[in-house]
Amino acid sequence: MSKLHVTTTINGEPTEFLCDARETMLDVLRDRLGLTGTKEGCGSGDCGACSITVDGRLVCACLMFGAEAEGSQIGTIEGLAEGEKLHPLQKRFIELAALQCGICTPGFLVAAKALLDRNKNPTETEVRYWLAGNLCRCTGYDKIIRAVMDVAAELRGATR
Amino acid sequence: MSSQHYKWIGTRPNRPDGADKVTGRARFGADFNMPGQLVGKVLRSPHAHARIKSIDTSKAEALHGVKAVVTAKDFPEQPNQIVPAGEMQANLRDVTRNVMAREKALYDGHAVAAVAATTSEIASEALALIKVDYEVLPHVIDVDDAMKDGAPILHDHLRTDGLTPPSDKPTNIAKRLEFVKGDIAAGLAKADVVIEREYKTAAVHQGYIEPHATLASATEDGQVQVWSTTQGHFQVRGFCSRLLNIETSQIRVTATEIGGGFGGKTVVYLEPVAIRLSQKSGKPVKMVMERSEVFRASGPTSGGTLRVKIGATRDGRIVAADTTIALQSGAFPGSPVGPACMCSFACYDIDNIKVIGFDVVSNRPKVAAYRAPGAPIAAWAVESTIDLVAEALRMDPIDLRLKNAARKGTKTHYGPTFNTIGMVETLEAAKNSPHYKTPVKPGHARGVAAGFWFNVGADSSAAAHVGEDGTVTVISGNPDIGGSRASLALMAAETLGVDYDKVRPVIADTSSIGFNFVTGGSRVTFATGLAVVNAVRDMIENLKGRAAKIWEVEPDAVIWENGYAKPASSNVGKFEPLSLAQLAAQAGKTGGPINGHAQLNAQGAGPGFGVHIVDLSVDRDTGIVTVERYTAAQDVGTAIHPSYVEGQLQGGVAQGVGWALNEEYIYDAKGRLQNAGFLDYRMPVASDLPMIETVLVEVPNPSHPYGVRGVGEVPIVPPMAAIGNAIARATEVRMLDLPMSPPRLSAALDAMAPKRAAE
Numbered sequence: 001m002s003k004l005h006v007t008t009t010i011n012g013e014p015t016e017f018l019c020d021a022r023e024t025m026l027d028v029l030r031d032r033l034g035l036t037g038t039k040e041g042c043g044s045g046d047c048g049a050c051s052i053t054v055d056g057r058l059v060c061a062c063l064m065f066g067a068e069a070e071g072s073q074i075g076t077i078e079g080l081a082e083g084e085k086l087h088p089l090q091k092r093f094i095e096l097a098a099l100q101c102g103i104c105t106p107g108f109l110v111a112a113k114a115l116l117d118r119n120k121n122p123t124e125t126e127v128r129y130w131l132a133g134n135l136c137r138c139t140g141y142d143k144i145i146r147a148v149m150d151v152a153a154e155l156r157g158a159t160r
Numbered sequence: 161m162s163s164q165h166y167k168w169i170g171t172r173p174n175r176p177d178g179a180d181k182v183t184g185r186a187r188f189g190a191d192f193n194m195p196g197q198l199v200g201k202v203l204r205s206p207h208a209h210a211r212i213k214s215i216d217t218s219k220a221e222a223l224h225g226v227k228a229v230v231t232a233k234d235f236p237e238q239p240n241q242i243v244p245a246g247e248m249q250a251n252l253r254d255v256t257r258n259v260m261a262r263e264k265a266l267y268d269g270h271a272v273a274a275v276a277a278t279t280s281e282i283a284s285e286a287l288a289l290i291k292v293d294y295e296v297l298p299h300v301i302d303v304d305d306a307m308k309d310g311a312p313i314l315h316d317h318l319r320t321d322g323l324t325p326p327s328d329k330p331t332n333i334a335k336r337l338e339f340v341k342g343d344i345a346a347g348l349a350k351a352d353v354v355i356e357r358e359y360k361t362a363a364v365h366q367g368y369i370e371p372h373a374t375l376a377s378a379t380e381d382g383q384v385q386v387w388s389t390t391q392g393h394f395q396v397r398g399f400c401s402r403l404l405n406i407e408t409s410q411i412r413v414t415a416t417e418i419g420g421g422f423g424g425k426t427v428v429y430l431e432p433v434a435i436r437l438s439q440k441s442g443k444p445v446k447m448v449m450e451r452s453e454v455f456r457a458s459g460p461t462s463g464g465t466l467r468v469k470i471g472a473t474r475d476g477r478i479v480a481a482d483t484t485i486a487l488q489s490g491a492f493p494g495s496p497v498g499p500a501c502m503c504s505f506a507c508y509d510i511d512n513i514k515v516i517g518f519d520v521v522s523n524r525p526k527v528a529a530y531r532a533p534g535a536p537i538a539a540w541a542v543e544s545t546i547d548l549v550a551e552a553l554r555m556d557p558i559d560l561r562l563k564n565a566a567r568k569g570t571k572t573h574y575g576p577t578f579n580t581i582g583m584v585e586t587l588e589a590a591k592n593s594p595h596y597k598t599p600v601k602p603g604h605a606r607g608v609a610a611g612f613w614f615n616v617g618a619d620s621s622a623a624a625h626v627g628e629d630g631t632v633t634v635i636s637g638n639p640d641i642g643g644s645r646a647s648l649a650l651m652a653a654e655t656l657g658v659d660y661d662k663v664r665p666v667i668a669d670t671s672s673i674g675f676n677f678v679t680g681g682s683r684v685t686f687a688t689g690l691a692v693v694n695a696v697r698d699m700i701e702n703l704k705g706r707a708a709k710i711w712e713v714e715p716d717a718v719i720w721e722n723g724y725a726k727p728a729s730s731n732v733g734k735f736e737p738l739s740l741a742q743l744a745a746q747a748g749k750t751g752g753p754i755n756g757h758a759q760l761n762a763q764g765a766g767p768g769f770g771v772h773i774v775d776l777s778v779d780r781d782t783g784i785v786t787v788e789r790y791t792a793a794q795d796v797g798t799a800i801h802p803s804y805v806e807g808q809l810q811g812g813v814a815q816g817v818g819w820a821l822n823e824e825y826i827y828d829a830k831g832r833l834q835n836a837g838f839l840d841y842r843m844p845v846a847s848d849l850p851m852i853e854t855v856l857v858e859v860p861n862p863s864h865p866y867g868v869r870g871v872g873e874v875p876i877v878p879p880m881a882a883i884g885n886a887i888a889r890a891t892e893v894r895m896l897d898l899p900m901s902p903p904r905l906s907a908a909l910d911a912m913a914p915k916r917a918a919e
Contacts, residue, residue, distance in 0.1 A: 020281075036191040037184015039419070041369040042451040046838035049369055077184035086182065094178035097803035100642035100811065102181035103188055103370040103419025125847075132847040135838060137367045137420050138642060140810030141846040143803070 008069040010035070011079025019066035025059075026050045028066035029076060037077035037106045041135065048134030051107040051114075052076050058114040060133075077106035080113065088151045089113055098147040100138035108134050112148045120156055124149060168654045169866055172803045175646040176665055177417075186417045189373030189389025190448045197375065198227055198276040200430075200437050200447035201283040203290050204457060205265030205272050208299035208523040208831025209312060212265060212272060212292060219289040220275055225282035228440035229290070230433065231273045232262040236405055240317065243402070254492035256403050258526050259432050265294065266314055266491035267523050268832045269456025271429075276437040276445045299523040299831040303488045304465055306332040306522040314491060314521045334493030337501055337517035341573040347480030347512025351471025354480075355548045359541040360897040361880075362824030363463040363488060366530045367815070367843050370419020371454045376434035377444040382406070384438075386413045388431055391421040391639055392678030397670045399428040400435055414669040415639040418679075422815070423529030424459055426678045455836035459528025460825060462487035462495045466541035472549050476563045479512060481505045485538060486518040490526035495519045499614070500534030502574040503877070504542050506612040507583055507769060508564045513573035523831050529680060531812065532613040532873035536819065536880060540898060543609035543881030547888070557608040557885070558591045558771070566769075582795025582859030583610075583769040589857045590771035595791040604775045604788050607886025611770045611877025615870030616681025617762030621674030622691035624652065624699045624756040630741025631662045632699075634692055637676030638684045640667060642811075642872070643804035647685045648692045650800050651866060655696040657723035658740060674759050682870020685800055686861070687762035693865055699756025706750040707738050764863025768870060770794040772813065772878040778890045783906025785821055785887060787848070792878075793855035797869025802856060809875040810852040816879025818844045824899050 003018035010033070019028050026043075029035040029052070041047035043062045050061040053075035054068075080087045089109050092098070099105040108131065115122060115130045122130065127148050128141070136144060180186040217229040238252035256262075261270045273290050277283040298312040305311055313330045320327055322336040348354060374388040384406060390396050393415040401408045418425060430447040437445040449458070464487040471480035483504050489495035497517040505513050550557040565583045572578065587610070590596055600606045623635040634652045638644060645665040653660040676688065704718040707725030711718070717732040718725050724737035747754050775789040792809040799805040822842045826834045835841045860867025880898060888894045893908045 022281075030190075035184070036187070039188065039370070040190065040448075041371070041419075042838050044451065044837055044839065047369055047451075081183055086179065090179075090182035093182050094174045097172070097175070097643065097801075097807055099178075099181055100804070100807055101368075101370070101418060101420045102177070102186055103368075103417075105181055106184045109182060128846040128849075132845040135369055135843060135845065137369055137422070137815065137843065138811045139807055140812075140814035140852050141849055142810045142852045143807060145846060145851070 004067045006067055006070050008072055008074055010074045011076060021067060023066045024062050025052070025064040025066050025069055026061035029061060035076055035078050039103055039106060041103070048111060049104055049107045051110040051134065053110065053114055056117065058111055075110065077110055080109055087113065088154055089148070092147040092151045096143050096147045096150070098139065098143040104134060104136045108136065108144055116152055116155060120152065122152055166654055168650045168660050169798065169800050170802060171650070172801060173646065173660050175643050176649060177640060177645055188370055188417045188419050192375045192387040192416060193446065194375060194377055194444040197444040197446050198278060198441055199280045199283045200274055200276045200434055200445045201287055202271045202433065202453070203273040203287045204453065205261065205268065205270040207265055207294055207296050208268050209297040210265045210294040211297060212261060212263065213295055214293045215273055216291040217273060220286040223282065223286050223289060225278040226275055226286045227278065227443060228276045228437045229273065230436050230440065232260045234436050235260055235403060235432065238403070251493070252402055255399065258492060259403065259429065267525050269453065269525060270491070271457065274433045274437060276441050300332070301522055301524060301827045301831055303463065303486050303520045303522060306520050307486060307518065314523065318521070332521045333518050334489060334521055335519040337498060339501055339515040339573045340513070342512035344480055344482050344512050344514040348471045350473060350479045352474040353549060353552045354469065354471040355545050355552060356469040357545055357548070357896055359466045359468065359544065361463050361537050361540055362898055363460045363524060364819050364823040365455055365460040365841065366422035366424035368420030368422060368424060371449040371451060372425070372430055372458060373448040374430045374434050375444060375446045376431065376438045378435055378438040380442070382410055384411045384435055386411065386431055386435065387416050388413060389416050389418045389425060391418065391425040391641065391680050393639070393670050394637065394675050395426060395678055396428055396431050400432050403432045404435060412669055412671040415667060418639045418641050421641055422531045423533060423680055426680050427459065427528050429458055451838065452836040455841060456833050457525055459490065459526055461530035461533060462489065462527050462537065464488060464537055466538065468541045468545040470545045470549055472553065474553065476553055476555050476560050478508060478510050478564045481510050482514045483542065484516045486520055487534065487537065488524060488527065489519050489521050490524045491521060492526045493519055493521055495527055496529065496534030498534070500538040503535035503612050504538040506572055507566055507610045509566050509570040510564065515573060531815065531876045535611065535613055535877045536816065539609065539611050539877045540880040543878065544884050547881070547885040558587055561610055562587045578767065580859060580862050581767055581769065582857050585859055586769045586771050586793050586795045586857045589855045590773055590791070590793040593773065593791050593793060593855050595773050595789060595853060600775060604777050605886045605890030606773065606775050607882045607884065607889060608771065608773050609878040609881035609885060611874055612767060613682065613873040613877060614767050615686065615765040616683040617687045617765040618677040618681070618683055619761050620676050620688040620691035621759040622688060622695040623673060624695040626699065626740060626744045626754040628744055630739060630744040631664065632656065632658065634663055634665045634695070635668050635673055636665070636688050636692060637668050637673040638679045638688050641679050642807065643801060644684045646804065647800040648689055651689050652692050652696050655693050656700065657721065682872040683765065686765055686864060686868045686870050689868055690762050690864060691758045691760055694758030694760065695756040697756070698758055699754060702754050702756060703743055706743050706747065706754065709750045710738065710746065711735050764861070766797055766861030766863060766869035768795055768874040770874040770878050772882040774882045774886050776883065776886045776890065778887060780909055783902040783904070783909060785883070785900065785905065787817060787850055789850055791853040791855065792875055793857060794871065794874055795857045795859045795869065796871045797861045797864070798858055798867035799856050800866065800868060805856060805871050806854045808872045809854045812875025813852050813879055814844050814849060816876045817849065817883065820880040820883040820898060820900055822899050822901050
């Protein structure tokens, strides 16, 4: 089968790739572009391990075709840190031990950033429901929620 | 309390692998690739029980892009005997049949063939071209049905082990166990209150978010390299060596970062298949399970049927405890019924105990370890019954448990006598917790339950190397599943007297460090921690010898203090202390590189006890339970890195909440798994849970230099009963079967409704 040519932007970098029409964005990221920070936990949009942003919208990369990236701005975990400076969410996740095995962590970070981009002052309930699409089997979510709430407060303080 | 005189132990530094894991840089099982690799895929049985009459792979082999096909014929037959395989006990006859079905497919999802092809699409196409001629046989799913006379028999050769007299009848009951202490009849005769109930639990999956994945490369000269997401790369090596007749030294297994395991990644599924496909094709082969394969074909833990009878005197002393536990082992023998029996009443000091266990095969995937294997199942039944005793006696559930708590000197029904343990301290901590001291809110109800796990020691190896600038690398061989690099580095820094960030922990592959038993049994911080401490101590002896050489004194005239070699006394002479960096700089002149090594079989893993408190509310219309507040208290020995200890407690609770309220394997009439995905196998999400409060009770383990006890498994033991006990108080409905899911609880509430209306 002939491949589709896709032109897109990933983490700010203009990117081109060829993909099969059936190929998911997750497979494109992982297998064609070597961006393996985005994880596959289920392939059916139930676990959130493959969370990315498409034009600012939070999306499961396993539910999107690679071809749909045409002309979009894609954000992945690899684009969260700025140079050698970790994003405050990344820093706080480490400091508060908001990860154990770490497989769900990229998805949680991408999802949490998407939340804070929209809502600077989320309640605990809002954070819990926003992140309900991301499964974590290790932490019981406690430290994840605390880290996100903490960073939200920190970012509000910084912009004040 | 114990952390006060430590510099590093008990602090909460950043984990050494933190930056890798928050940036997507950390490489997990599916993140490894080799040039020219093929994609391997498995054909799985659609039948619960079927004889495999023939397999025709010719069309698949002829497909362009297919480089190898394997079936059971490609794996040598194994003896029907229990052998050590990488330190684990395994019946290799069964292991090879679980990896690839031989005579029969024994469960929906059982592997029957595998292919390696140049692309994923071609591999899938090839699977569809394999023709398997099945003779479908009657199947059995439920453990009670499997034990009945006339049940479909899975293995014609199976006889019940442990029967007197022995039986020669084919059966699904692989084993009968019995543990007796005292005289159960005499105990019951003394009881003022006797409560007896029968309980059921459903099979539940560990639910690790990362599916099984492996990459294998077999070369023409017989060497094999494997990258695998596993809790024990030495076990992968051991199993693959046995199953494929390859010497262990020819197999080098690298454990990738691991995305959760909880016991489920202590066995092999894909690795032997990938190696065989690589041998046949001459190319590296990568295999990754889909989520549905993880559910259908990798081990959940047992469901089971349990009967519990407990007798107590009016003053709250338990005088008799009797249970029978029958657990599903899946398609092959080997459920955790042994530990279930042993853990059942281990929290308590009871004179008369009788425990009988049955290990039962049925047409389900072979069970694998799951966090305190067997203990949560037993605790569900035992702790629910103890709650009924407390109700009958009108006693506070914590007071009843305090009155019967195991303590130092208590002889268990399975043999050992407890050394220093923290059951009493944990009960008292729970009783004094802010949660328990707060009155239950209107509309909420409170439940309490306790739990026990042995914790494990076993084999570990470690090495410590000083670099030329005096910083240290600590090498061990256990995959870091939840922060163990940090706890090992903390203990190394404490022992050596240097800063935490001067110690770099590394996890070596099977060819680069001595044997290490699995990351499991809550053993790594205890046993591998001990190996690390001993390796550092070995290195310190070496360092002292170097200082002695420089100072031209005897080695025992040198002491090691806070990272420096110092003269033992002023009699030795006047020498400026030598730092690690100074000693490292002169290493070439004093005897070469400075290293330390240790290997051990760690004895004296301190058992752990947990006491959980839950407040919850029940929506009587829907049967939906909302966990409103949760506290887990646990005897954790010494919390080396308290954040990761708290995390273990919180994670265990969350899994327990899922086990209690939603999770179960659901089969249709044909024995096919109906909910092999995260949408239908519903694990707790963030919006299902409140914050989980923890109370770390530190009763140091006398068998470890820093008092370490395993902490990871205990916290999954109490939640189900704590929640059931709270539901009983909220609704007056005593649930006896897990899960207490909305449909089941609402049906039970509906059944109660006429009775309530009549009252």
